[in-house]
Amino acid sequence: VTLTVTDTQGARATATVSITATQPTTGSQSAFWLEAECASVGSGWTRVTNASASNGSYVVFPTGSSTATAPADVPANRIGFTIPNAEAGTYNLFARIGAPTGEDDSFWVRVNGGGWYSWSSGIARTSGDDFAWNQYRGGQLSLSAGANTIDFAYREDGARLDKLFLAKNGSLPVGTGGTATNCSNTVSQPMTTIFNLDKAGIPTEVSVYPNPAADELRLDLSSDFSGRVDILLTDATGRRIRQLHFDKSGDVLRTEINVSDLTSGMYRLQVIEGDRQMVKAFLKL
Numbered sequence: 288v289t290l291t292v293t294d295t296q297g298a299r300a301t302a303t304v305s306i307t308a309t310q311p312t313t314g315s316q317s318a319f320w321l322e323a324e325c326a327s328v329g330s331g332w333t334r335v336t337n338a339s340a341s342n343g344s345y346v347v348f349p350t351g352s353s354t355a356t357a358p359a360d361v362p363a364n365r366i367g368f369t370i371p372n373a374e375a376g377t378y379n380l381f382a383r384i385g386a387p388t389g390e391d392d393s394f395w396v397r398v399n400g401g402g403w404y405s406w407s408s409g410i411a412r413t414s415g416d417d418f419a420w421n422q423y424r425g426g427q428l429s430l431s432a433g434a435n436t437i438d439f440a441y442r443e444d445g446a447r448l449d450k451l452f453l454a455k456n457g458s459l460p461v462g463t464g465g466t467a468t469n470c471s472n473t474v475s476q477p478m479t480t481i482f483n484l485d486k487a488g489i490p491t492e493v494s495v496y497p498n499p500a501a502d503e504l505r506l507d508l509s510s511d512f513s514g515r516v517d518i519l520l521t522d523a524t525g526r527r528i529r530q531l532h533f534d535k536s537g538d539v540l541r542t543e544i545n546v547s548d549l550t551s552g553m554y555r556l557q558v559i560e561g562d563r564q565m566v567k568a569f570l571k572l
Contacts, residue, residue, distance in 0.1 A: 315374040315432065318454035323439075325470035327367035327525075331441070339416040341383060341463035342470065345449040348441035357395040357403035358440055362525045368437040368451060368469070371517075371559045375432040379457045380423035383449040383464065386410050391445030397438050398428050400527040407442065418449050420460050428453070433532060434517035434559045468562065491565070493558050499570035502547040504556075506567075508540040512560045516540060519557040528554070535560065546571055 324334045324344040332346045346366060351358075358364040386392035393407035404425040411419040428437070439448060450467065452460050491510035498504075508516065513536055520529040528549070533540060546554075549571045558565045 315372050317374045317376070317378075318457060319370055319373070319452070320465040320467040321368050321370075321451040321453070321469045322467040323366060323448040323450060325467065327362070327365075327369075329361075329363040329365045329367075331363040332366060335447070337416055339418060340447075341418075341450045342467065345385065345418070345447045347447045348444050350444050351441065352443045353395075353440075354393070354405075354407070354442055357405075357442075360524060360526065364440050365525065366439040366448065367525060368439075369557070369559070369564065370430065370435040370437065370453065371564060372433065372515075372561055373430045373435050374455070375430060376455055377427040377429055378453050378455055380425075380428055380437070381420050381452040381457065381460060382423065383418045383420050383451075383460075384410055385413050385416070385418045385447030385449065387413060387415075387445065391443055391447075393442040394446060394448065395440040395442050396423065396425060397440075398430075399435055400438075403440065405442065410446075418447070420452075420464075422459060433515060434519060434530070434557075436519075436527070491560075491563060493565045493567055495556060495567045495569050499572045500546055501572045502545070504544045504546050504569060506540075506542050506544060506556065506558075508535070508558060508560070509538060510535075510560065510563075511538060512563070513537075514561065517559040518544075519559070520544070521555050521557065523553045523555075 322342050323346045324342065328334060328346055332348050334344050334346055336344050389412070392410045392412065393405065395403045396406050397403045406424055409424045410421045413419050437451070450464055452464055491512070494507045496505055506518070514534070516533045516535045518531040518533070519527060521527050531544070533542060551571055554569055554571055556567045556569065558567070
């Protein structure tokens with residue numbers, strides 16, 4: 288959107304900003320529908336358009352396998368799902384998967400950066416472009432209040448991941464399931480500022496400085512959101528370093544983050560308020 292400002296003498300200035308309309312913020316949730324193609328998809332994976340898939344697309348790792356151990360823990364090998372504003376508790380996980388053969392029917396799965404679980408049994412065989420819902424065999428997932436993450440890594444190439452359903456009291460879905468919420472989340476590219484236009488028409492802006500930073504990093508969050516704000520600090524590989532929580536009651540949240548203990552390199556701050564997400568990158572000297 289191009290904004291034009293005119294002063295009292297008729298002089299004009301213009302600027303272009305990125306604006307995304309989002310739904311009003313809601314309270315904590317206990318059920319989530321998540322599209323795989325709308326997650327953070329690593330460069331080793333491929334998004335494929337397919338009429339049988341929910342939302343018309345799925346993701347697949349086309350070449351390579353790692354059955355004995357999880358593959359290298361780098362972003363290219365993973366699909367990262369962020370679960371915002373979750374109620375604390377145990378959840379059932381279901382995945383809509385296309386598994387055409389016995390050699391294309393497994394994944395590695397982890398929660399909140401923990402250990403990898405080899406999901407290599409209990410996935411239904413499918414034919415052609417079909418998909419089937421499967422319940423995760425690693426047991427119920429324990430989620431903390433606020434933001435959580437689920438990562439899928441490839442185990443066998445050709446296994447197609449379409450959609451996730453995560454719920455405290457969920458049962459095996461049918462068809463393509465419910466409407467996913469993660470496809471409408473807005474995440475900025477590194478070193479840019481994202482504006483979200485909420486119901487009241489007030490923009491959300493995140494700034495981090497100084498950048499690069501040596502000891503302290505200041506974060507300013509401006510919005511009309513009130514409630515819990517989660518900030519996830521991750522390194523260049525996507526590994527979670529730290530998770531912070533703040534209660535925001537006014538229009539502006541300002542805080543300083545101690546980064547003196549971090550090694551030099553690129554890092555990312557993921558800011559989550561309600562159903563809005565923004566990512567800012569910074570360089571640690």
